[in-house]
Amino acid sequence: MPDRYPYQNEPIWSRSEKALARKAFDAALGRELHEVIQEAKKMASQIQQSSDLWDLKHYLTERRKEINRKYDYRYSQLTHIFGKLLYEKRLHEEELRGLREDKLKPIRSIAQFLAKYAA
């Protein structure tokens, strides 16, 4: 059964789609890390008392957890991740140009769902 994929609902990623996905994923992660670095520098520069220090600790701990949870590079998770990143505007749709419709459709649909849910 050469055309059978083990998980029926998961699209197959071609080699070029995988390369594109990796690039888009890394770009979004890089931008998010850059934001956290900028915020950490700002918070640190404004520390005046110990509560500010522990606020910074808390901020970094939470962002680390969130980023680890969010950037889970498995093909079974990628449509969901890209949908979320589109919704958050951390990823631009043109960065996904080159993916086939079987990926773009669920990605857009998750972004739209999140936008609706947040409104």
Next chain:
Amino acid sequence: MPDRYPYQNEPIWSRSEKALARKAFDAALGRELHEVIQEAKKMASQIQQSSDLWDLKHYLTERRKEINRKYDYRYSQLTHIFGKLLYEKRLHEEELRGLREDKLKPIRSIAQFLAKYAA
């Protein structure tokens, strides 16, 4: 049994000793927090990549744990804490002037033990 203290080996802290202990304790804690704040500001200002960011997170997490463990304001712990702070030079012996010998003796003895142990 008005003179009987529940824990035979623990000295009784007089009101003036308690006030002095609180002041010395807070001063040492304040100095230690000040150090951590300065170090966090320095580390944050030098962040260039995400590994530096998570190093800062790790540093803050560890220092928080260590400070919480160390600064445990219970009279049953104070001689040990002050001994350690003396050894670390975070506390000067003159800040403890006014404590009675039944406290100063174990405090000095702990400081000396730690100095010997570290050498």
